[in-house]
Amino acid sequence: MPDNYTGYKMDTNNTNINFSEEALQLMHKIMRRYPEGRQKSAILPLLHIAQAESEGWLSAPVMDKVAEILKVQPIEVYEVASFYTMFNLKPVGKCVIEVCRTGPCWLLGAEDIVKFIERKLNIKEGETTADGMFTLKTVECLASCGSAPMMQVGEKYHEHLTCEKVDELLDDYRVNTNEHISHWAKDKIKA
Amino acid sequence: MKRLLLQHIDVPGIDTLSVYREHGGYKALEKALKDMKPDDITEEVKKSGLRGRGGAGFPTGLKWSFLAKPEGVERYLVCNADESEPGTFKDRFLMSKIPHALIEGMIVSSFALGAKTSYIYIRGELLYVYHILEKAIAEAYDAGLLGKNIMGSGYSLDLYVHPGGGAYICGEETALIESLEGKRGNPRIKPPFPAVKGLWQSPTVVNNVETISAVPHIVNMGGDAYAAIGVGKSTGTKLISACGHIKKPGVYEIELGLPVEEFLFSDEYCGGIRNDKKLKAVVAGGSSVPILPGELFLKTANGEPRLMSYESLSDGGFATGTMLGSGGFIVMDEDTSVVKNLWNFTRFYHHESCGQCSPCREGTGWMEKVLHKFLEGHANMNDIDLLWDIQSKIEGKTICPLGEAASWPVASAIRHFRSEFEDYVKNPQKIKDVKHYYRVNNLDPVIN
């Protein structure tokens, strides 16, 4: 069962959710790809876009907004969002580091990479740094086993990791990250 | 070596429509639309002997011929680009490098099946590939290769990419359909099969990326010529994604029937074991297939050299054989702890079980816990039998084959490496000392 199911908390304070005009247009364009009456199919792409628009996580009001756009019940969105591991149901750092922990990566040192990041950022897997910059997650095989060990940040794959390389990457992200990095890259929403 | 799918992989700009067309791209579509009827294409695919490249190896032409075609009901083709089987990374490679190969395959196959709308379901983590495909699809629309009246043939098709949200189970075809309908990825009870009631209860064919990408080659060269490649019922070429403790991890296109020894040790392919260590074990077709010790992998129980083919890899059944599966080729050297690796794989299946069936939901968790006892040095001899017992009670008792996928690695590890389990019971410190993982510093990857 997906871990994130247990992390779910209702957030009733923030009810004025507004997605950007570009995001709304993209959402409606995607909804038209499914036959009349089947717009619910667009739930996953819409959740990705909503998450990109909402600092990398899905609060209950954000999901309610998606339900409203899709004309489905909020519960239909909650039950989907809680099933899939890419959706964060708790606030996350600007930079979510997802290290692959599965067999092939693990055979080549994924565990060392995770330990190194934990030490460098002084957090444990699943936690966020106090400054809100980094969240560390471990994930299952990302179809990059030939370039193991690897990790993903947003849409980007970082492969053939060594601790030295991760060290540099994290320093880089710390300096150059101004807004939340999402799986659905922000420039792909505007385009 | 005959290469079809990766023939033009190194051509600069092959991801663009113009370069793809300069290298023969969309010739198969033209041929299909101008010179062939939909059923002719299915006939050629049948003749080609093409088998599903997603893991199960089911004959593609036969699957297509099962598609129900009631009057006035939409039919759908859905491409399975969920690629999440540990060890498998061929589809990602193919789609990101030559997106038009899949798109041409989708159009030709949709025409053969009479689909007017088709979807490519790609795993959500691959959103960057999603955007590559979107761009290529837009190019195809602009060139009149998608949309209304394709190449003046009167045939119209809409093709869309659909991202998943992170769930291995959505690679199972009925879970994939549920997910595409905007639901949790819970597999459906079969029958009815998707060919009768699939997406939105309409007849649907689900095929893997590599399967669909092979179709244009079959149309171009003819089914018989495709069937002449390979060995016996393993026709054509197959992408193998090789990883683990080898010198040259990467994606290789092989002619089916290549001796495994050549694949593993020759410089043209994996290049042998890293750091010149000895081979311990191989998981030949993605994490779900039975693990084999090196000797049994290289030679069958009868002493015959094994080949990279569906039949040869499964020679000996599960007692002494394995499966070609998805082509996820994971190699382990002499320093590897099979038990520790098995714990990792089992944790994966536990994490990815959708939770519908008790044997899978609970059983995968129990197996993970028992295996963890070995890691912690608390296991006793009965735990080996307990593991065996649990796995045997998952297999065959679940809605979808994730249960089997979780059982087979456990069963095969006990079958072939029982002494390693026993050793850890007797010498608990040993497993803690395993130098199992080491950082990669100087590994130059080669993508072929």
Ligand SMILES: Cc1cc2nc3c(=O)[nH]c(=O)nc-3n(C[C@H](O)[C@H](O)[C@H](O)COP(=O)(O)O)c2cc1C
């Ligand atoms: C748990 C599970 C995961 C699967 N994952 C994939 C996958 O990632 N990609 C894939 O093509 N097939 C996957 N399959 C196989 C599909 O169910 C289906 O057989 C396949 O997509 C059919 O296409 P093919 O005949 O072209 O291989 C999976 C099956 C199971 C049981």
Ligand code: FES
């Ligand atoms: S195991 Fe890490 S990408 Fe496959």
